Amino acid sequence: MAKKKVTMDFTFFKHLWMFYQKNRKTIISKYKGPTRKFLQFNGPENPNRFLRTPQFEAFEMYVFLKEGLKNLKMSEIFNEWYDRTDMFNLRERGTINVQTGQMNMLDEMTRENYEQIFETINEFGSASDYANYIFALTMGTGKTILMATCIFYEFVLAHKLPKDPLYCHNALVFAPDKTVLSSLLEIQTFDKTKVVPAEYVNFLNSNIKYFFLEDTETDLNTVDGSDFNIVITNNQKIILKKEHKEKTAGERLFKYISSSAGVLAEAADVLPNEEPEDDKDLIANNRFYKLNRLPQLGIYVDEAHHVFGSQLARDLGLNRTKTSLKLTIDEIAKNLNRSGSRVVACYNYTGTPYVKKTILPEVVYGYGLKDAIDNEYLKRVRLKTYSDIRSEEFVRDVIEDFWRKYGENRHENMLPKIAFFAPTIKDLEENLKPSLENVLNGLGISSDKILVNHQGSDSDSIREFSRLDTPESEKQFILLVNKGKEGWNCRSLFAVALFRRPYSTIFVLQATMRCLRSIDKVQQTASIYLSSENEEILKAELDKNFRMSINELKNAKGKEKQLFKISVTKPPIEIKITRVKMTFDIEEIxxxxxxxxxxxxxxxxxxRILARTIEDVKIGKALDKQTESTEDxxxxxxxxxxxxxxxxxxxxxxxxxxxxxxxxxxxxxxxxxxxxxxxxxxxxxxxxxxxxxxxxxxIHQITERKEEEQKTVLLVKEPESGYYEISGDPKKTVALSDYKTLSCKSFHLDTYCFDSKPEMELFIDLLKSSDIEKVYFTGMLTHGQTEFYISYIDPDSKMVRHYYPDFLVKKGDDGWSILEVKADNMIDDAIVQAKKEAAEQFAVENEMTYSIVSESEVRDHSFGTEKTKLKLLAEEEEQ
Structure with missing residues (x-):
């Protein structure tokens, strides 16, 4: 029987993520205190968290690579993973896919089976003196904010542990071109309080120095040997450039004299010994030398210009030839090593883990295009394709369709926009623009809504282009030539249109993706208009860069949520509670x-660490454990x-x-x-x-003082605008109008939007129960809209957080009860138990009771002392 080989289709980054998820608590318990605070501040347990799920997961992996795996190269990580050494001694020998129920036999394959993986990853690992990682998050998921969060985290830990070699003391951020370079300004202007725990913000604001190298005239004025510098540039502004013109006799003499005096002696030491293949000399940029004098440098590559296609592979060395960017980074690393410092690691942020259907071996986290649409981080896609149609007819139908669907309906107070991409300026001026003006004139739409932007545009057009994504912009029809296809973050762009075949096939994918950035609290739909020829190109590029079909793109439907305007019912509900404040006085003795x-x-x-082994496992409808043993x-x-x-x-x-x-x-x-x-x-x-x-x-005497405060709190505060806007699933929503006869028992808001079906089912059960006097859904407002919360101490970060339980229920003379609905497998979770402990104490102090209701109890209609009665009521309702 032939041995099964594991090829480069093997997604090691997914196995790495599975290992981290399974052992998250054990891994995090070994982290530094500030690191745990960063994770807790940005994690799902913080109701005011800013990072999206893919951003946070990528940040978790970033931290795991640093604190868990000590900045190892991917080749070293893979070897330890396979051999189950060091951190990976926790890895189980066999795993079961919970979705398919199939045993993952890759864990049991031999080193010979993994031969190609070892060869490829080891080749990458030996190519540089520093670790190189790739974070593949699709466009629109927030790579720039993720990058900024990682840098802020590095600087905080570098400040706390200045001698630890794991952390970056300085950051060099590369952008591929000027368009993306401008978008990286967000690193400097971003509000740090959104991703950085409060106690570290002042330090960062006081110590970070930004250097934005947008043109060749700007000097890099970093202080040699200093910390906490962020240098943002494109590689052309730092790179070791090749000199193309022949030197004059005077220039050669000056170079000789300068070198003898030591001015360029350092350059001679840095540059490769071999002559470049084209026999052209390399001259070193002054900025290059300034960077070489910054200790503990972290390099961050935002390759938005290379999100698609093979350029990313070339820049990361996949084709085994050094590009200018790769050469620059390697030379910086060599020179820092000579000066006693180092490049801590190189972190690359890209839109896809694939290059020509091949997974890049140094990918450590991936989040795909379909996932981003399904989870509402991008707009849904509506594709309209035209065959056998002239350009004038194409423009007319596109504009009429766009105007019917979007018109002047503002989103976040911005007008919706459509971008037409022309292959040349001549085609735009002679064909596209006249056709568009004729169509708009026929529809009674002012041609003032047109904006033309290309390399020859005047300053007014460039200024208008930069303000498109603002409420003040009145432009809706954007005509572009080789502009705005990458690094253009226009969320109010709702449609793109490409009729003529572009010079580059990747341009079709780049351009169509521009309109997918999310807007509004509810997921919107973007329209893509293509000729049949461009549709075929899009199919091929989606498959090449995302392993995704065009049907998968069109069928990514999101979560079908809608925006509800929630009003507070009058009079507002008030609850009398007792809050206990504990004060501890510490005196040294x-x-x-x-x-x-x-x-x-x-x-x-x-x-203790226990390993459980199951042998002779049979997979079927049930898991048959033949032999089980536990090893310490x-x-x-x-x-x-x-x-x-x-x-x-x-x-x-x-x-x-x-x-x-x-x-x-x-x-x-x-x-x-x-x-x-x-x-x-x-x-x-x-x-x-x-x-x-x-x-x-x-050595301390601790005196404890307990203070009780009687308060009357509002279950919901009055919104300033008259209503709250909540995004919810219509299938998990219950409105006051649906239960008018029972309105006296509930509805402090006119609509309840539930997170899960069991929550909604329990609410309906309780509402219909004759034993229940009042029932309010209190787990819906978690961003300061209510005064009813319970303080608890997070078991990981030890920080005080607010907990908003699901229900507040009154049962006749028995008083109030607090209920929380949880999945059966989550009840024993450490955070759930910490909330439970705090809630039980709160309940005792307020003469209430607290209970966790499992989803299985909800499904069986069996919660509470009147289980049978509730079940009968539910059955009667069904009949």
């Missing part, structure tokens, strides 16, 4: 004569080996007291130093969970 750590009373079960592999955990000196230093650092004092306390301990070292070296966690807290309590 003299340490006791003796301290006892009681190691024998410490449970170490939670520190705690010995594989990475441990820090403390000595007497390092243990004292670590405790002193945590408690911010002198090492001499720590040493004195340990010497007076009931346990010998050897016993203490034995315990903390066996389980490092004991030091932080037990020893340090015990010492802290022994």
């Amino acid at each position: 003299k340490e006791p004569e003796k301290i006892t750590f009681d190691f024998d009373k410490v449970s170490t079960d939670r520190y 592999i705690t010995s594989l955990r990475e441990k820090r080996k403390f000595s007497r000196t390092t243990l004292v230093a670590e405790i002193a650092r945590y408690l911010n007291i002198s090492c001499l004092r720590v040493e004195r306390i340990l010497e007076r301990a009931e346990e010998e130093m050897e016993k203490i070292l034995e315990c903390v070296n066996e389980y490092n966690e004991i030091l932080y969970d037990h020893v340090i807290p015990k010492i802290f309590r022994s």
